[in-house]
Amino acid sequence: MKDKNTADERTLSRQHLFFYLEVYNDETDELLARLVDISADGMKLISRNKIKAKQNFRLRMKLPEIYYDQKTLIIEATSMWSKKDVNPEFHVVGMQVKNLSLDAFKVISDLISKAGFNEI
Numbered sequence: 001m002k003d004k005n006t007a008d009e010r011t012l013s014r015q016h017l018f019f020y021l022e023v024y025n026d027e028t029d030e031l032l033a034r035l036v037d038i039s040a041d042g043m044k045l046i047s048r049n050k051i052k053a054k055q056n057f058r059l060r061m062k063l064p065e066i067y068y069d070q071k072t073l074i075i076e077a078t079s080m081w082s083k084k085d086v087n088p089e090f091h092v093v094g095m096q097v098k099n100l101s102l103d104a105f106k107v108i109s110d111l112i113s114k115a116g117f118n119e120i
Contacts, residue, residue, distance in 0.1 A: 021034065021035040021061050021062065021063070021064075021111075022034060022035075022061065022062045023035050023045055023059050023060070023061050024059065024060040024061075024062070025057055025058070025059065025060075026057075026058040026059060026060040026074060027058055032045070032047060032051070032057070032059070033045035033046055033047035033048075033051075033093060034046050034047075035061060036092075038108055038111060038112060039108075039112065040097070040100065040105055040108055040109070041096065041097055042077075042080075042094065042095055042096045042097055043075075043077065043094075043095045043097065044092060044093070044094055044095070045092070045093040045095060046085060046090050046091070046092060046093075047082070047090065047091045047093050048089065048090060048091075049091065050082050050091050051079050051082045051091065051093045052079065052082070053079055053080060053081055053082065054078060054079065054080075055078070055079045056076070056077075056078050056098070057076070057077050057078070057079065057095070058074065058075075058076055059074070059075045059076070059077055059095075060072050060073070060074055061073040061075070063107065066114070067107065070103075070107065073104055073107050073108075074104070075097055075099075075100065075104060076097070076098040076099045077095040077096060077097050077098055078095065078096050078098055079093060079094070079095055080094040080095060080096050081093070081094045082094075
């Protein structure tokens with residue numbers, strides 16, 4: 001028997017993340033989505049709009065206040081898939097990171113350890 005609380009639990013997990021990170025399309029300055037999961041290889045976003053697969057993006061993430069010397073993080077990524085989220089107004093989007101500098105890798109590693117990403 002399927003657990004009927006799974007969708008609610010996922011929503012609660014998201015709401016209790018340490019913070020969301022805003023993700024912008026760096027070329028158009030449009031707020032693309034919010035980051036909900038991240039690793040050195042890829043990331044998962046929540047978007048109000050469906051994002052087509054195999055699109056290349058230069059993403060800009062506004063970092064939390066703990067990064068005094070670096071306010072934003074630039075990442076190049078390719079969209080891999082997009083599907084409806086638990087909330088029908090949103091889409092979950094998978095992105096594969098294409099290029100990651102050493103500095104960006106350090107910031108991402110720190111975010112993972114501090115915010116508990118990949119534990120949803």
